[in-house]
Amino acid sequence: MRALLCLICPLLLFLGCSYLLPFLGIMQLSFTDPVPGIDQYRHVLSDPLTQSVIWRTIRLCVIVTVVSVSCAYVITLLWVRGSPMVRLLTELCIMIPFWISVLSRAFGWLSMLSNRGLLNKWLQNLGLIDSAIQMTRNEFAVVVGMSHYLIPFAVFPLATAMRNVDERVLTAADGMGASRLRVFWQVFLPMTASGIMGATLLVFVFSIGFYVTPALLGGGQSVLIAELIYLWIFQIPQWGVAAAMSVVLMIAVGGILYLLMRRYGEMAK
């Protein structure tokens, strides 16, 4: 019994000391720095600049979520239900980007979209445009980069849901004379709704605290919450406000995750 506690406790102690305690410190900071009280939270919730960043984050994250889940649905469909060769190819298309560093992927989009990048060059060579179009350092680039990063993450819950669809149900619907389109819209899609829900929440939660891709592709022009927190710490030190923003973010994500768990719990019943 004691020996077993010796096994369990080190990790709890480690995370308690290096994660929980400092987070409590952050919470304390949010109520005390620079002035005691809830001023920091008032700033987060009323300052116009912060407000605009929050709204931009939500707006972009919704777009990113819709784009990634739709793209993921299409490719997962082929990955799960295609012929063996199609499965192999789609798996490569999903797994290779998944395992490549987020930095390389952001750099790839810079090479693709920048003024001297591949896409501009192609368009110019084709004679469609005269001078390069600005495609980085804006929200477009952020959405593209983030969606690209998050598609593989959306694939996994979708694949689980699609694998759980009973083949016989589809065969039955087909046998009853339903058209292919009808089988998809009225049978397959509703049966994978749980996967879509899971993927949507997962991608949204991931995107909302995202820092690297928006910072690189947005180039400081379309700042999101995470980048704002970074700026509040390293550029214009406002630790208390950064702490308050973190606490708000943590609560928001916690809330979404709670919804996710409850939904899955209900479906398990």
Place this chain on the structure above:
Amino acid sequence: MQTGMKKEALVSDTTQIEARSVSKTFGKFHALRDVSLKIAEGEFLSLLGPSGSGKTTFLTLLGGYEPATRGQLFLEGQDMTNWPAKQRGFGMVFQGYALFPHLTVAENIAFPLKVQKRGKAAIADRVAQMVEMVGLSGHETKKPGALSGGQQQRVALARALAYEPKVLLLDEPFSALDKNLRGQMQEELRRLHRDLGTTFVFVTHDQEEALALSSRIAIFNHGELQQVGTPDTVYERPANRFTAEFLGDINILSVDDSARGIAGTALELPANVRSFDHVAIRPEHMRLADAGDAIQLPATVRDRVYLGSKSRLLLETRAGEDLMLYLDNGGALQAPEPGADIRVTWETGDSFAL
């Protein structure tokens, strides 16, 4: 009954394990309710019951894998209620065998001996002896994954017996084996028990298995101990309706209000029958009545099922209760057809009150 007598002879009078009013609850669920039971040294006791009856729970309490909620357990007079499993030193054969997949057959059997820090030579000797005993010579260096179900079962037995435990607990050891193999393993288990004289406590849900193997059977239902006794006692004189029905087919008939007969026919009933009781007769003790038989119960044939050497007759009494009996197909007697009115009989001594 010769083997039965042999088994009886093996059982000594000394109580080895005693359970006193043992209960186990999981939250609000009563897995075991007030079970008292004495297990004699060297006996082969089966714990029999349907799934969820508490038989496996009782075994885990005996083994010390779960603490009892209430009650006490004694080992040779000492209170072992709070002893952990390893202090009790019982051998255990788990359902699904629980072999160590990363160790070879020999290493599996050697494991408990190494834990006891026995000498290398002693371990090698003992392992060789055990391998020989369970008939696995030549398989010593194989991993469990390369063995058949029956062979894995033998390894599990050898491993549990290697360190000469006083008591061997077996949790449905044959449930994963097919029928032929199961019969063979039952034979071997009986042989092992005879040769070793170790106390075996054996959990099963298979009535035939329990009847064939045990010196005594303890029957469980809904967490309660229903009856303990030798196989023929529990089969021929079940203590209650559950035991009677669980151990095999049985005809159960309501006694008339007067307690003089059944379905309006006066006949000789067991001495202790009262008016609200039932009378039970195993189908194999019931036959078609001849003119001279004392008991003559009228019934109508509902169906006849051909079983090869026998036929099963399904009957209905005048009170509308179902009866069943077997007819030898080899006999000269023409079996009655469905719809025929017949009379059945039995010896009063073969019937009992429930």
Place this chain on the structure above:
Amino acid sequence: MNRLRPGLFAKLLTCVVALFLLMPLIAVVPVSFTSRRYLSLPNGDWSWRHYISLFEDPDWGTSLLTSIQVGVLASLLAVLLASAFCIGLWMLRPRFAGLMTGFVLLPMVAPPVVSSLTLYFFLNKLAQWNNLVAYDKLGGVVLAHMVMIVPYAVVVVMVSLSQLDRRMDLAAQSMGASVPTRVFQVILPNIRFGLIGAFFLCFLLSWDEIGVTLFVTSVETITLPRRMWMGLRDNVDPSIAALSVVLICVVTLAIVARAALQFRKARQTG
């Protein structure tokens, strides 16, 4: 059966998505061969200079070494802590097991920026006490990475434990085996592949880690992703393209090899 396979329209859409997924990986290749010092496409003047600079510039080597050191240390420690925790939990099944597991998974589900801020705060505090495990020190980065990867190690180890037959441990227990015997001779040998898998996953996560690393390092301890970030942020350095091409090739080779093996296996058995 075939009628219900995805149709032409789905296949076309998938091609578009696949193109989208692979495009940036392909776009890096020409950029890495430019002869200029800024992000551009080679105009007939293909050059290996950026690949050569990866070898000649000692900074890349130092960062590579730092990344490997951090990855190996953090992964070893994380797997050690995680497997002790999971095995303890598996054997003891304590009352608040769910709560404890939830707690140790926290760094995985919390927004990375919040974890980053938390760890930055913590390592700054530690810097007042020591010079080893602190902000911008190797020990500090190892600690921060451990916090971030330990939940993944816990998940992998728990999955492999869940496939273990609990009765096996009961059997060992009934034969009088002590806790160390049960752990080292019964449980660990049976989850060794899970442990190796957990180590590899942890190493890859640490190798790629940038979110937290940005917050807890500055100029002294620079991992490979941190150096790439520096080359990306200020003026885009085509050496990053060369490095990315190398990394992409390694990943692609590994995944294609694995897929090919699986494909062959599936064909043989199925």
